Amino acid sequence: MHRLNGKVALVTGGTSGIGAAAVRRFVAEGARVVFTGSNADAAAAIETDTGATFRAHRVEDAAAWPVLMADIASTFGRLDIAFANAGTEAGDASVEDVDIDAWNHIVAVNQTGVMLTVQHAIRAMAANPDGAKGSIIVNSSMNALRAMGNYSAYSVTKAAVVALTKSAAIHCAQKGYAIRVNAILPGVVETDMIRGVIDRSPDPAAARGAFEGMAPMRRMAQLDEISALVAFLASDEAGFISGSDYVIDGATTAGMMGV
Numbered sequence: 001m002h003r004l005n006g007k008v009a010l011v012t013g014g015t016s017g018i019g020a021a022a023v024r025r026f027v028a029e030g031a032r033v034v035f036t037g038s039n040a041d042a043a044a045a046i047e048t049d050t051g052a053t054f055r056a057h058r059v060e061d062a063a064a065w066p067v068l069m070a071d072i073a074s075t076f077g078r079l080d081i082a083f084a085n086a087g088t089e090a091g092d093a094s095v096e097d098v099d100i101d102a103w104n105h106i107v108a109v110n111q112t113g114v115m116l117t118v119q120h121a122i123r124a125m126a127a128n129p130d131g132a133k134g135s136i137i138v139n140s141s142m143n144a145l146r147a148m149g150n151y152s153a154y155s156v157t158k159a160a161v162v163a164l165t166k167s168a169a170i171h172c173a174q175k176g177y178a179i180r181v182n183a184i185l186p187g188v189v190e191t192d193m194i195r196g197v198i199d200r201s202p203d204p205a206a207a208r209g210a211f212e213g214m215a216p217m218r219r220m221a222q223l224d225e226i227s228a229l230v231a232f233l234a235s236d237e238a239g240f241i242s243g244s245d246y247v248i249d250g251a252t253t254a255g256m257m258g259v
Helices: 017-028 040-050 061-077 100-126 152-175 192-200 204-212 223-233
Strands: 008-011 032-037 052-057 081-084 133-139 178-186 243-249
Touching: 008 061, 017 032, 017 040, 017 081, 017 223, 032 040, 032 061, 040 052, 040 081, 040 152, 052 061, 061 100, 081 223, 100 133, 100 152, 100 178, 133 152, 133 223, 152 243, 178 223, 192 204, 204 223, 223 243
Parallel strands: 008 032, 008 081, 032 052, 081 133, 133 178, 178 243
Antiparallel strands: none
C-alpha cells in the first residue's frame, strides 16, 4: 500500500467520482497529490480528508496550464504521475441532433483537455531532477470500443484519446524518456452521479437492474476497483507497460451475452 512513496501526482477532475477515488488511493499509497477541478466545496472536503492540494483549473484552458505546472514545480520540485481524468458528456446527443456548441465543449474537455494534460505532464516529467521518468494514465471509456448512438461526441472523444495515448507512448519511448502512457477504459461505475440517476428514476430498482445488467458480471464497477488499476499503472510495478489500453468493464465489451 505504499508503492507511490516519494512520488508527486496530478489528478484532473479530482473532486468527484473516479478522480476523487484516485486522489484518495494515491495518497493512501504514499504520493503527494495535486488535484484540479471547479467544485471548490467538494475539493475542500477532499483536502481535509486526504491532505491533497487543490487547484481550481479547467483542463481545456490552454493558457492556464503553464501556471499550474509552474506551481507544481515550485511546490514539489517534480512530477511523477498524471491522471488525465477530467471529462464531460453534458449536452451530448446523436450525431443528427447534437448541437455544435455542445459538441465543441465536449471535444474541448474530453479530447483537447486530455491532450494538454498529457503534453504538459510529459514536459514536466522530462525535467525531473533525476531524469525523464513518470507515468501518465488517461481515463477513456468502454465506449471507445462500443460507441453509443445517443452520445456521439462522448464516444468519439473517448476513442480519440486512446489513439492519443498510443501516440504519446511511442513518442516518449523514441525520445528515450522513461515516461509511460496508458489508458483505462471503464464500464459503468457506481459513482454518486449514477446512484443519483437511479434514485431519481420512477423505478429505482429497475434502473439499478438496467445498469447492473449491462455487464455479464451483473454488477457495476466499484470506485476502489478503478482506482486500484490506476494506482498499479502509476507504480513502478508497471514499469514495462506503455501504450496499452486496459478495459475494466466486467466483460461488457468482450462479446455478446446471447439470448
